[in-house]
Amino acid sequence: MERDKIIAQYERGTHLLGKAASLITLILLIGAPFAIGGYLGAMPDVNAAARGFAAVGLVWTVSSVVEFLVYTPMLGSGGSYLAFITGNLINMKIPCAVNARDLAGVKAGTKENEIVSTLSIAVSSLVTILVLAAGVLLLQPLQPLLQSATLRPAFDNVVPALFGALAYKYYRKNLKLAVWPLMMMSALFLLIPSLQSQTSILILPSGALAILLAWLKFRKEKKQA
Amino acid sequence: MEILDQLSSPTMYLICGAIVFFVAAVCVVFAVRAWRAGKAIGMDTAVLRRVVTSSASFSVLPAVGILLGVVALSGALGIPWPWLRLSVIGALHYETQVAEGAAEQVGIHLSGSEMTAGAFSTIALLMSVCIMWGMLLNLFLNKKYTNRLARPAGKSGIASFGDEAMTAMFIGLVSAYLGSYLGQWISGNGRFTFSGNAVPLCTVLCAAAMMALVTFIAERRRLKWLEDVSLALSMLFGMTCAVLLQRLM
Structure with missing residues (x-):
């Protein structure tokens, strides 16, 4: 009973804080270009921005909707508010939260998972903010290192390194589940190379296939039990 | 003052830094609340500590990769704006593409030599507008969506x-x-x-x-x-x- 009370109170606070933080961040982010425009003496051209939105923004709008639908169940409410405020979801927040969930041994959809994912995303965001702040402060001395042609491939391949490590971790426990989405995606990218630029959208069919296969397996096991 | 000097001036750092600071404070609040709630419902402190250390150690390398994005964009947009974008809401793969697309719409190439004050503020606005949808959806639908997901299992056992x-x-x-x-x-x-x-x-x-x-x-x-x-x-x-x-x- 006490636990239910604590959780209900925590959830109420999370939604309240999450909504307030999202709203304030939105206002700050949309307001910043105007504040900067005021400082520079040249306000944003809203018509050009609208044209630009039609040209480049619509794809990202679709991608944002997909991200919201897919990642919110993984992250829970608190993690989701925070992840969408701090960004870098695919290359950082999602893997970080999933990894933390595994280490903590909690299951998706539980309150423990909600807490673990919120904590992991908050820590990950703070580390990113600190690294970027330190990097910006030290940009001058770090410039040769960061722009070194020798090290360039390392930074260009952060995401492949991340997904390689995670692929081993997840595939070894779910090999049968992983085979079909991997084959389907590989076939698509081999046959239609232009899809390379749409990888983030293709997560949806790949994930849907994996979920379908998991559901069939789940039902089969339930019937046998 | 040259445009790139203006874009990296103390005023710009102040505007962008204040937003970064606000988001950092939000993260601290969420972290403290999650930690306390975890302890209150009986989660092991050692587990929570592992979550913190593994998340921190994991995040350093991708963060350095993200810093490269700041460096890449700073040539055209100065340092504070890319720093803000990649610390808050932005995504490494998104920022460059949208910045280039936005520059095209204002009739320039994304470079320091072609940048003007008007072009910059328009590009900055477009970069903000294009990526705000995830936050907007969260603002209006997070509660409904997560509550729906948390509904108890029916006969199909879908929740389990x-x-x-x-x-x-x-x-x-x-x-x-x-x-x-x-x-x-x-x-x-x-x-x-x-x-x-x-x-x-x-x-x-x-x-x-x-x-x-x-x-x-x-x-x-x-x-x-x-x-x-x-x-x-x-x-x-x-x-x-x-x-x-x-x-x-």
Whole structure:
């Protein structure tokens, strides 16, 4: 009973804080270009921005909707508010939260998972903010290192390194589940190379296939039990 | 004052820094609340501590990668704005594309030599508008959506399937990226030419091999701390291999 009370109170606070933080961040982010425009003496051209939105923004709008639908169940409410405020979801927040969930041994959809994912995303965001702040402060001395042609491939391949490590971790426990989405995606990218630029959208069919296969397996096991 | 000097002036740092500071404060509040709630419902402090250390160690390398995005954009947009964008809400793969698209719309190329004050403020507005939808959806739908997901299981037992579904979704996500790396190599320069960039795929394989080795040692010797840093170690190894492979290829 006490636990239910604590959780209900925590959830109420999370939604309240999450909504307030999202709203304030939105206002700050949309307001910043105007504040900067005021400082520079040249306000944003809203018509050009609208044209630009039609040209480049619509794809990202679709991608944002997909991200919201897919990642919110993984992250829970608190993690989701925070992840969408701090960004870098695919290359950082999602893997970080999933990894933390595994280490903590909690299951998706539980309150423990909600807490673990919120904590992991908050820590990950703070580390990113600190690294970027330190990097910006030290940009001058770090410039040769960061722009070194020798090290360039390392930074260009952060995401492949991340997904390689995670692929081993997840595939070894779910090999049968992983085979079909991997084959389907590989076939698509081999046959239609232009899809390379749409990888983030293709997560949806790949994930849907994996979920379908998991559901069939789940039902089969339930019937046998 | 030149435009790039203006874009990296103390006023710009003040505007952008204040927003970064606000978001950092939000993160601290969420972290403290989650920690306290975890303890209050009886979660082990050691588990919570592991979550913190593994998340922190994991995040350093990708953060350095993100810093490169700041460096890349700073040539055209100054330092404070890319710093803000990549600290808050932005995504590494998104910012450059949108900034370039926005520059096109205001009739310039994304470079310091062509940048004007008007072009900059328009580009900045477009960069903010294009990526705000996730936050907007959260603002209006997070509560409804998460409450719906948390409904108790019906006869189908669909709620108890939640954990498997999330693992499956993640496998789908990883598979999409792995497929794209394979495609990049085999069909990157034309269908089945095997002449595309093989470095991402090789990096995947190296990081996976390292993960296998580290996991084996951690499980065999029951080393929890090694498990906590396994992802960071594997990534570091994969990235080192990428440097070596690029030199060989």
